[in-house]
Amino acid sequence: MSVLITGGAGYIGSHMVWELIEAGQEVVVVDNLSTGFRWAVADKAHFVQGDAGDMELLANTISTYNVDAIIHFAGSIVVPESIEDPLGYYLNNTIKSRALIAAAVKGGVKHFIFSSTAAVYGMPDTNPVHEDAPLNPISPYGSSKMMTEIMLTDTSFAHNLNFVALRYFNVAGADAKGRTGQSTPHATHLIKVTSQAALGDRDKLLVFGTDYDTPDGTCIRDYIHVSDLVSAHLRALEHLRGNGENKILNCGYGNGYSVLEVVEAVKKAVGVDFTVELTDRRAGDPAALIAGADRIRKELGWQPQLDDLNTIVQHAYEWEKHLIENGLKV
Numbered sequence: 211m212s213v214l215i216t217g218g219a220g221y222i223g224s225h226m227v228w229e230l231i232e233a234g235q236e237v238v239v240v241d242n243l244s245t246g247f248r249w250a251v252a253d254k255a256h257f258v259q260g261d262a263g264d265m266e267l268l269a270n271t272i273s274t275y276n277v278d279a280i281i282h283f284a285g286s287i288v289v290p291e292s293i294e295d296p297l298g299y300y301l302n303n304t305i306k307s308r309a310l311i312a313a314a315v316k317g318g319v320k321h322f323i324f325s326s327t328a329a330v331y332g333m334p335d336t337n338p339v340h341e342d343a344p345l346n347p348i349s350p351y352g353s354s355k356m357m358t359e360i361m362l363t364d365t366s367f368a369h370n371l372n373f374v375a376l377r378y379f380n381v382a383g384a385d386a387k388g389r390t391g392q393s394t395p396h397a398t399h400l401i402k403v404t405s406q407a408a409l410g411d412r413d414k415l416l417v418f419g420t421d422y423d424t425p426d427g428t429c430i431r432d433y434i435h436v437s438d439l440v441s442a443h444l445r446a447l448e449h450l451r452g453n454g455e456n457k458i459l460n461c462g463y464g465n466g467y468s469v470l471e472v473v474e475a476v477k478k479a480v481g482v483d484f485t486v487e488l489t490d491r492r493a494g495d496p497a498a499l500i501a502g503a504d505r506i507r508k509e510l511g512w513q514p515q516l517d518d519l520n521t522i523v524q525h526a527y528e529w530e531k532h533l534i535e536n537g538l539k540v
Contacts (some may be wrong), residue, residue, distance in 0.1 A: 212236035212275045213447065215318075216310065217283035217308040218255065219246025221234045222325065222381060222436055224390040227252050227280060229440040230447075236249035238275045240268070240286065245394050249538075251387075265305030265313050272317035279321035279447055280314055282307065285354075288398055289312040289329060291496040292351035297309035303354035304361075311361055321450035322362060323443055324374040328432075328460070330356045330377060333496040337367055337430075338464055340502030341377070349494035359458060366456055375447040379432035379462035379501045383441055383522040384529035391529030392436075393538065400469060401433065404476045405530040407484040411539070413421075415484060417469050422498075428469035430498040435525070456510060462501025463517045472519070479523045494498035 213230055215224040218239030223246070230237045231254050251257050256275060260267040262284040271277065276357030285303045286292065292299040314322055317377075330345045347353045362373045382401040392402045407415040420427040442461050450456070467475075471488060487534040499510030506512050516522065533539040 211278040214237055214271060214275070214277045214280045215239050215283065216280070216309060217285065219240055219243055219244065219248060219251050220283060220392060221257065221392045222439060223283040224250040224438050224445055225385060226240060226283065226440045226443055227254060227255050228385065228389060228454045229444055230253065231246060231518060233444060234394055235460050236275070238271060238277065239463070240271060243345075250390050250393065258406045259361045261306070262310040265394070268310060268313035272313060272319060277317065277319055279323070279450065280310065280319055280449070281323040281325075281443055282310060282379040287323070287351065289349045289351050289358055290492045291325055292349050292354070292491045298351035299350045300353045303351070304357045306349045307358040308361055315365065315371060320370060320372065321447065322448070323446050324375040326359055326377045326458070327355045327378045328377050328462070328499050328501065330517050331499070332360070334499070337466065337498045338502040339460075340457055341460055341505055348416055351494075363456070372450050373452065373456050374450060375458045375513055376442060376446065376461045376470040377459065378439065379434055379460070379499060381436050381437040382433045383437065383516065383525040385437060388532060389526065391532070392526070393533060400472055401476070401526045402530065403531040405523075405527040406472055408476055408482045408527065409530055409534060410478045411530070411534060413485065415473065417473070417486060417488050419495065420488050421491075424468055424497055426468050428471050429495055430500065432464065433472070433519060433522055434462050435522050438514040438516050441515070442506060442510065445512045449510055454491045459506040459509065460501040460503055461506060462503050463514060464501055465517070466498060466500040467519055470491075472523070475519050475523050476527065482529050
């Protein structure tokens with residue numbers, strides 16, 4: 211049996227591949243390399259270059275590698291971009307997910323783990339926000355992910371497929387061993403772009419919105435280390451293979467930091483000052499998103515190991531430095 215990882219050459223997917231290999235799993239990656247990198251995929255993984263919506267390719271891969279579980283990372287993830295290109299997001303995140311789910315059912319795959327998002331909550335009335343909060347996405351990105359959650363729920367009733375959907379809060383950091391990290395060109399992740407500013411790779415850092423209803427006026431987010439996030443996926447896989455029931459769970463720490471707090475953490479960690487420019491809000495950004503994170507600990511036995519903003523910042527900075535020094539930055 212093997213695990214199929216879509217988007218396994220990307221940021222979170224490449225970390226997941228390492229996590230599974232270290233756990234003794236056989237892994238096959240499907241990635242079209244539109245935003246991922248072939249060098250980011252661990253050598254022991256099988257690699258198939260192709261699209262996660264290509265049903266013929268998926269059918270052949272599932273059969274060839276005797277796939278019993280799929281972890282689906284492939285998709286588009288930038289909220290403002292989704293508002294400008296909603297049809298592109300519904301294609302990548304919803305229509306192609308539908309094709310992948312259909313291929314899983316046809317190929318007899320029993321287990322499915324889905325990379326969802328806290329954006330399904332929109333602008334929650336209270337924080338921390340828990341899994342039973344109303345779903346009210348305010349961007350095509352959030353809506354496209356919510357639709358896939360619905361498809362999985364409906365499909366599980368009709369077919370022999372159990373699933374876990376993990377709603378990510380803000381993923382950050384990089385592999386502590388320096389094997390992989392956030393490498394996508396033009397990434398918008400705050401800790402990554404702040405690290406780039408600290409390294410002089412950007413001439414300034416833009417802070418979008420300073421008039422939110424928060425203590426310092428900037429957005430507050432729950433930052434989760436990517437290595438803790440993939441460990442949650444491994445726990446989810448163990449749960450499903452043990453005939454566990456379907457679950458939809460938040461992935462975060464339950465701690466919130468403002469944009470300006472993150473900026474100061476980066477400056478302190480690396481001992482470098484840089485230009486910060488305050489500008490207008492972006493479309494689709496809620497004032498605060500903090501995870502109600504108790505359920506995943508209780509129901510999957512997940513225990514995060516890297517719940518520390520300074521550690522997250524340091525790992526992200528070291529990876530960004532590695533990209534520049536090794537000519538890997540695109």
